Amino acid sequence: MHPALLGVFTIAIGVVGCVGYFYLSNVFLDKVLFPASGPKAGRNINMANQIRPWLFLFPAFFALTLYLAYPVFETLRLSLTDRLPGNRYEFVGLDNYRQMFAETKFWESMRNNMLWLLVVPAASTGFGLLVAQLTDRIKWGNIAKSLIFMPMAISLVGAAVIWKLVYDTRPIEQDQIGVLNALYIFFGGDAPITWLTMPFWNNFFLMAVLIWIQTGFAMVILSAALRGIPEETIEAAIIDGAGPFQVFFKIKVPQIKNTIVVVWTTITIAVLKVFDIVFAMTNGQWETQVLANYMFDKLFRANDWGIGSASAMIIMLLVTPILVWNVRNARNEMR
Amino acid sequence: MDNIAGQKSSLTWAVHLSVLALVALWLFPTVGLFVSSFRTTDQIVTGGWWKSLFPSEQNLTIRADSPENQIEVGGLYVIEGELFDADQEFEVLVWGTSSRAIDAYTPGETGELNKGGTISVTAEGHYRLENTEPFAGKRGQRIFATAVTPPEFTFNNYKTVLFTGASSESMGSAFLNTLTVTIPATIIPILVAAFAAYALAWMDFPGRALLIAIVVGLLVVPLQLALIPLLKLHLAIGIGKGYLGVWMAHTGFGLPLAIYLLRNYMVGLPKDIIENARVDGATDFQIFVKLILPLSFPALASFAIFQFLWTWNDLLVAKVFLIDATGQTTVMTNRIVEMLGTRGGNWEILATAAFVSISVPLIVFFALQKYLVRGLLAGSVK
Numbered sequence: 017m018h019p020a021l022l023g024v025f026t027i028a029i030g031v032v033g034c035v036g037y038f039y040l041s042n043v044f045l046d047k048v049l050f051p052a053s054g055p056k057a058g059r060n061i062n063m064a065n066q067i068r069p070w071l072f073l074f075p076a077f078f079a080l081t082l083y084l085a086y087p088v089f090e091t092l093r094l095s096l097t098d099r100l101p102g103n104r105y106e107f108v109g110l111d112n113y114r115q116m117f118a119e120t121k122f123w124e125s126m127r128n129n130m131l132w133l134l135v136v137p138a139a140s141t142g143f144g145l146l147v148a149q150l151t152d153r154i155k156w157g158n159i160a161k162s163l164i165f166m167p168m169a170i171s172l173v174g175a176a177v178i179w180k181l182v183y184d185t186r187p188i189e190q191d192q193i194g195v196l197n198a199l200y201i202f203f204g205g206d207a208p209i210t211w212l213t214m215p216f217w218n219n220f221f222l223m224a225v226l227i228w229i230q231t232g233f234a235m236v237i238l239s240a241a242l243r244g245i246p247e248e249t250i251e252a253a254i255i256d257g258a259g260p261f262q263v264f265f266k267i268k269v270p271q272i273k274n275t276i277v278v279v280w281t282t283i284t285i286a287v288l289k290v291f292d293i294v295f296a297m298t299n300g301q302w303e304t305q306v307l308a309n310y311m312f313d314k315l316f317r318a319n320d321w322g323i324g325s326a327s328a329m330i331i332m333l334l335v336t337p338i339l340v341w342n343v344r345n346a347r348n349e350m351r
Numbered sequence: 352m353d354n355i356a357g358q359k360s361s362l363t364w365a366v367h368l369s370v371l372a373l374v375a376l377w378l379f380p381t382v383g384l385f386v387s388s389f390r391t392t393d394q395i396v397t398g399g400w401w402k403s404l405f406p407s408e409q410n411l412t413i414r415a416d417s418p419e420n421q422i423e424v425g426g427l428y429v430i431e432g433e434l435f436d437a438d439q440e441f442e443v444l445v446w447g448t449s450s451r452a453i454d455a456y457t458p459g460e461t462g463e464l465n466k467g468g469t470i471s472v473t474a475e476g477h478y479r480l481e482n483t484e485p486f487a488g489k490r491g492q493r494i495f496a497t498a499v500t501p502p503e504f505t506f507n508n509y510k511t512v513l514f515t516g517a518s519s520e521s522m523g524s525a526f527l528n529t530l531t532v533t534i535p536a537t538i539i540p541i542l543v544a545a546f547a548a549y550a551l552a553w554m555d556f557p558g559r560a561l562l563i564a565i566v567v568g569l570l571v572v573p574l575q576l577a578l579i580p581l582l583k584l585h586l587a588i589g590i591g592k593g594y595l596g597v598w599m600a601h602t603g604f605g606l607p608l609a610i611y612l613l614r615n616y617m618v619g620l621p622k623d624i625i626e627n628a629r630v631d632g633a634t635d636f637q638i639f640v641k642l643i644l645p646l647s648f649p650a651l652a653s654f655a656i657f658q659f660l661w662t663w664n665d666l667l668v669a670k671v672f673l674i675d676a677t678g679q680t681t682v683m684t685n686r687i688v689e690m691l692g693t694r695g696g697n698w699e700i701l702a703t704a705a706f707v708s709i710s711v712p713l714i715v716f717f718a719l720q721k722y723l724v725r726g727l728l729a730g731s732v733k
Contacts, residue, residue, distance in 0.1 A: 083603025171664030
């Protein structure tokens, strides 16, 4: 069958199946299992209403358990085993971790991930806050915001191509077609530089891509937060003689502190999972490896599921503090 | 309101200029790729794309028509013709007849030929050689012209990439594959999540708070963890690599955000309407279908856009769950990565392929930005 036809089929089956499941299961509950009539009508209605939420929840939570919760534990288990020929697994304790910690590529990934974690959330949030504040009071602010927000829609792979053109290098005797080298030569550089092969600094050229994308996200959220600040506080500060910079840093920023933290942590999670950019631009060569790409390498190139799972657990470990913090916040909010 | 104390106009200017600079900085890389996708290979490798937006000067050497084609008009022997093809819009700045003096004449002037006779060239590139005696020789007169060309762009790259190109650089089938992945993977999680979100928002049962906390927790679980266990599972139950697997994976990975977004929105719906409906005897199923779903349209739209952008732009999930060894089901992002590896220098193909893949999300983005922003604001964990 043609895949597109299969797609239409799946949509139909999916939609009819979902609606059918919910409708029929409700009918079954109300008419057959606990009919709202007869001598026990009242008790039956109560019973039905106690079961109904679970009917509504079941498909979603079944999928969540299977696709997100179970893999966490399965990955943990796999990270403690080795795959043997013939689809058998052998428990090896912490061997995979020990082996991984002995690899220089792993530590290189850790170092780079830490660099990304330090630079990208800070730069994106900073730029986002700057743009949000600057565009707040100008007429064409919305157009400006929408243009800076645009990279959010572009795939990381697309962004990688876009930026590879920016970083392109041609031999010295030719015209440079990458903007960065053209500028470098224009301002008196003697030879074009291959930016992506410069160890250590090339990490920052890769980070620029993610910062370029995430700034729009930070800007949208922070801009809404800035608008939500009560005007009286700003008026009072101005009447007391505060300058624009004082108003911004001493009145506005403290009031949106919580939103800044939320933006920061959201971008942090995006950074921990960063894969496409590195995969498409350098594939971890020239000391640009990051954990997610290291893991992909182990899984699908080296075919080592043990170490692959172990490195996935490291990513999970790094995400856990944010996970706990988010859950606690959500629970506090519900009270 | 910030102007209560009077704005300094210099500061306002600084604000305008810095916003302009930031917007330019953010737009510049994308525009570069966009412009490059309309240039030919030669143009791309010989000069930066920013130069292609302005007229460029070129030195050309062109031969006039050969003496065989001369005509006799009233006692004068004449060779006439055009230096440029009809579709080229060159403008001659200076010209000459010898390589040592290529800028000897300006357009409209008449020059002497060494072998006798005169020659004139107009700015549009029309030349005319005149002589009282017949022109001798086989080869036409050489004309050296310095001409400006207006910016020149072509749609050929798009034609190659979408229709005529070799299969390794064809985006046509990859485009369809991407679409096939995206649409079911966007619609199905919405339905599943909407019911769950309603239960979490408006139904009372023990353990509700715990389930909401679980959803918030799963929101940040990196999908990297799910790759091996699920691939193992798919292989074990016989789905293998293919569309079914990638649809299911995208559905599973999209659910936490969907449930979270929709629940947050549904909780904010007016309580009175729902309770009135209950009092009037509507069942939960009826309330959900007739009240909640239509009222939640903005949130549904927000999530649909997120999920669409994410599945369209995804590389990792497609690589793991969809693309098998035959490569028949490759998606656009994967195609582009392959091209980056094998034809890293072919900028015209790369740029065009990337733009084909980017264009759909960009259209969605600009058309439905309102919902996207709303969804972002609701979705960031507070």
